[in-house]
Amino acid sequence: MPRHPDVPAYAPDIYSTQAVLDPYPHYAKLRELGPVVWLPKHKVYALPRYAECKAVLLNDKTFTSGEGVALNSLTNRFSRGTTLNSDGEDHTGRRALVAHRLTPRALRTMKEAVECQAAEIVDAALARRDVDGVDIAEALPTAVVPDLVGWPQEQRKNLLSWGAATFDVLGPLNARAAAATFRGLGVMRFARGVVRRRSILPGSMGDDLLRAADEGKIARSECPALMIDYLVPSLDTTLSAIASALHLFATHPGQWQLLKNDPGLIPNAINEIVRYESPLRAFSRKVAEDTVLAGTALPAGSRVLVLYASANRDALEWENPDTFDIRRDASRQLGFGRGTHGCAGQGLARLEVQAILQALVARVEKIVPTGEPEWGLNNIIRRLHRLPLELVPA
Numbered sequence: 001m002p003r004h005p006d007v008p009a010y011a012p013d014i015y016s017t018q019a020v021l022d023p024y025p026h027y028a029k030l031r032e033l034g035p036v037v038w039l040p041k042h043k044v045y046a047l048p049r050y051a052e053c054k055a056v057l058l059n060d061k062t063f064t065s066g067e068g069v070a071l072n073s074l075t076n077r078f079s080r081g082t083t084l085n086s087d088g089e090d091h092t093g094r095r096a097l098v099a100h101r102l103t104p105r106a107l108r109t110m111k112e113a114v115e116c117q118a119a120e121i122v123d124a125a126l127a128r129r130d131v132d133g134v135d136i137a138e139a140l141p142t143a144v145v146p147d148l149v150g151w152p153q154e155q156r157k158n159l160l161s162w163g164a165a166t167f168d169v170l171g172p173l174n175a176r177a178a179a180a181t182f183r184g185l186g187v188m189r190f191a192r193g194v195v196r197r198r199s200i201l202p203g204s205m206g207d208d209l210l211r212a213a214d215e216g217k218i219a220r221s222e223c224p225a226l227m228i229d230y231l232v233p234s235l236d237t238t239l240s241a242i243a244s245a246l247h248l249f250a251t252h253p254g255q256w257q258l259l260k261n262d263p264g265l266i267p268n269a270i271n272e273i274v275r276y277e278s279p280l281r282a283f284s285r286k287v288a289e290d291t292v293l294a295g296t297a298l299p300a301g302s303r304v305l306v307l308y309a310s311a312n313r314d315a316l317e318w319e320n321p322d323t324f325d326i327r328r329d330a331s332r333q334l335g336f337g338r339g340t341h342g343c344a345g346q347g348l349a350r351l352e353v354q355a356i357l358q359a360l361v362a363r364v365e366k367i368v369p370t371g372e373p374e375w376g377l378n379n380i381i382r383r384l385h386r387l388p389l390e391l392v393p394a
């Protein structure tokens with residue numbers, strides 16, 4: 001798809017190892033270039049600013065997901081049949097199948113159990129005192145979500161690696177995505193087997209899907225993709241937010257004191273964490289009909305890249321966007337997306353992050369960095385890979 005001659009172009013690869021590890025200077029240059037910027041390497045119109053990202057997310061008729069949200073056609077073909085990759089009635093129907101599991105009322109029934117698990121995780125970490133914050137971050141999502149989805153006990157050790165791979169293949173078809181393809185197919189093969197053997201945990205979300213198939217509401221062949229749809233986006237994303245929270249409070253002790261003095265700030269702190277270190281870098285949309293965005297003509301068939309992480313640092317929208325401040329109103333951040341595809345699991349993610357922060361606030365005086373953090377390499381997820389910390393008990 002050739003670019004329009006008036007659209008500025010940005011040649012560096014924003015999915016290179018360097019850019020994945022240090023993305024913010026690239027986002028700043030993109031925002032400076034304009035509201036719509038052509039990325040020649042990926043043949044996509046990038047949207048680095050807040051207003052255009054929000055407008056596109058709210059207009060799912062023109063900017064569609066049904067032909068995939070990845071930056072490569074292979075994944076877009078393979079991931080058909082998921083909630084994420086569907087439009088209109090197909091999308092509404094798929095989302096409704098399991099959405100009742102994630103409503104505020106349904107989540108209230110899980111709240112106590114999640115808070116108990118979070119308290120145990122923080123107590124165990126405090127007993128060690130010197131910890132890798134990533135271990136704390138992994139513990140809660142991997143304890144909560146597989147049971148909710150109904151994933152059998154076997155192969156749970158693979159879920160994190162499968163989850164990361166499934167995100168990697170949603171980027172461009174670079175070496176990272178190619179290396180992840182085999183693992184990505186592994187999760188699909190396993191999910192098919194789970195559906196075939198009906199080894200799903202009774203009373204779970206996966207069980208609901210199989211019942212819907214029994215009743216003829218969906219085809220049985222749709223069940224594996226739909227199970228993955230809810231499992232995969234729920235681990236790495238939440239893990240990323242919890243690890244970033246630990247990192248941010250360790251490196252901003254004043255903000256930690258503010259939170260300790262007023263735990264009522266936790267819900268807003270979660271928005272600020274997701275704004276400041278958005279777990280999901282970007283997804284794309286296909287342009288369904290010729291349209292104009294911020295004065296730029298976008299032809300039908302082209303793709304736009306919604307850069308959630310850049311929108312959340314846009315100075316046209318946020319005062320001092322590169323400052324982490326849990327007192328700012330961060331509720332309009334786009335880290336959970338927006339509109340019809342807005343994150344279906346954000347209530348659960350918020351519940352998990354809230355439970356961990358509550359447990360930390362009650363038990364930990366200071367979070368002290370004890371070594372250099374390491375960021376992981378993934379095309380879509382920004383998450384810490386290693387986070388050495390000391391937890392000083394209150």
Ligand code: HEM
Binds near residue numbers: 057085095237283344
């Ligand atoms: C901090 C944690 C999380 C973040 C930052 C996050 C972020 C996002 C974003 C940005 C989208 C929008 C995708 C789009 O625009 O196309 C999304 C969609 C989605 N998320 Fe999350 N997510 C998180 C946690 C979860 C959890 C815990 C679950 C499941 C229990 C989940 C399930 C989903 C699903 C199913 C969709 C697709 C919704 C649709 O297409 O209608 N997410 N998420």
